Amino acid sequence: MATTTAAVTxxxxxxxxxxxxxxxxxCTKAGTTADGLDMMDYRYLDIASGTNWDLSNAxxxxxxNKANKVYIANHSTDETYYxxxxxDATVIGRLYAGDWMFIPWGAEDATADIEIQGATGTNTxxxxxxxxxxxxxxxxxxx
Amino acid sequence: xxxxxxxxxxxxxAPGFGGISNTMTLTKAGALTDIxxxxxxxxxxLAATTAVDIIRMATELVDTTATTTAAKVxxxxxxxxxxxxxxxxxxxxxxxxxxxxxxxxxxxxxxDWMLFPVTAADDMDVVAAPENNNxxxxxxxxxxx
Numbered sequence: 206m207a208t209t210t211a212a213v214t215x216x217x218x219x220x221x222x223x224x225x226x227x228x229x230x231x232c233t234k235a236g237t238t239a240d241g242l243d244m245m246d247y248r249y250l251d252i253a254s255g256t257n258w259d260l261s262n263a264x265x266x267x268x269x270n271k272a273n274k275v276y277i278a279n280h281s282t283d284e285t286y287y288x289x290x291x292x293d294a295t296v297i298g299r300l301y302a303g304d305w306m307f308i309p310w311g312a313e314d315a316t317a318d319i320e321i322q323g324a325t326g327t328n329t330x331x332x333x334x335x336x337x338x339x340x341x342x343x344x345x346x347x348x
Numbered sequence: 349x350x351x352x353x354x355x356x357x358x359x360x361x362a363p364g365f366g367g368i369s370n371t372m373t374l375t376k377a378g379a380l381t382d383i384x385x386x387x388x389x390x391x392x393x394l395a396a397t398t399a400v401d402i403i404r405m406a407t408e409l410v411d412t413t414a415t416t417t418a419a420k421v422x423x424x425x426x427x428x429x430x431x432x433x434x435x436x437x438x439x440x441x442x443x444x445x446x447x448x449x450x451x452x453x454x455x456x457x458x459x460d461w462m463l464f465p466v467t468a469a470d471d472m473d474v475v476a477a478p479e480n481n482n483x484x485x486x487x488x489x490x491x492x493x
Contacts, residue, residue, distance in 0.1 A: 230460045
């Protein structure tokens with residue numbers, strides 16, 4: 206089986222005693238203990254200010270109610286640059302230059318797209334989706 | 349004072365994929381100034397499928413009218429809280445209000461974690477709903493402006 210692991214270390218000195226949290230998980234298919242996610246998409250793209258795109262389209266080609274994992278990072282260097290992340294028209298939050306996020310994404314129905322809107326500047330985005338499979342659109346070319 | 353988060357992803361799904369490693373310093377919106385506030389680190393046991401607000405923005409000392417913040421939330425499904433992680437059951441994490449409209453983000457199975465930005469606006473709470481009535485422990489925190 207394919208093995209995908211995601212680890213995080215979170216440290217902060219805001220409190221009187223330092224906080225340090227580490228976690229690691231093996232990304233498995235929904236409801237299974239040993240069957241790992243075995244499909245992935247990995248992209249690197251520019252998102253211009255004022256444009257709005259589906260990063261992950263939850264239409265019928267993507268299997269529903271799964272244990273997909275999504276990583277999005279804003280690699281812009283100007284701290285005023287940011288993108289707005291939404292799921293099914295609900296704003297989740299803003300990713301400013303240098304920020305990243307990692308979430309499970311069930312793609313619970315066909316409207317649960319993850320969308321990205323460039324708000325300031327042209328943002329350079331790294332995006333990875335680890336998923337359980339999708340139906341490819343049939344090609345129209347005859348060769 | 350600084351708060352940092354480092355992610356490392358490794359995978360053998362695709363030959364040649366070199367993995368992902370990235371560190372961010374949590375800063376205020378549109379600035380290089382470090383985020384200075386946190387709700388602290390929380391641990392909560394849930395034992396019912398009822399959706400509950402684990403972070404209710406209106407009760408935190410945040411500007412609940414703001415939509416321009418760079419707040420970040422971390423949540424982990426700790427399984428039974430005693431070291432046993434059940435990968436077959438999940439806690440659904442949503443944004444909204446447990447007594448109102450919610451938008452599912454995704455399902456955290458045993459041991460899974462997530463870190464994501466939030467608006468910290470008044471009606472955009474972080475909501476958790478376990479799949480079943482078995483006890484499950486969540487650990488979570490939020491850093492905000």
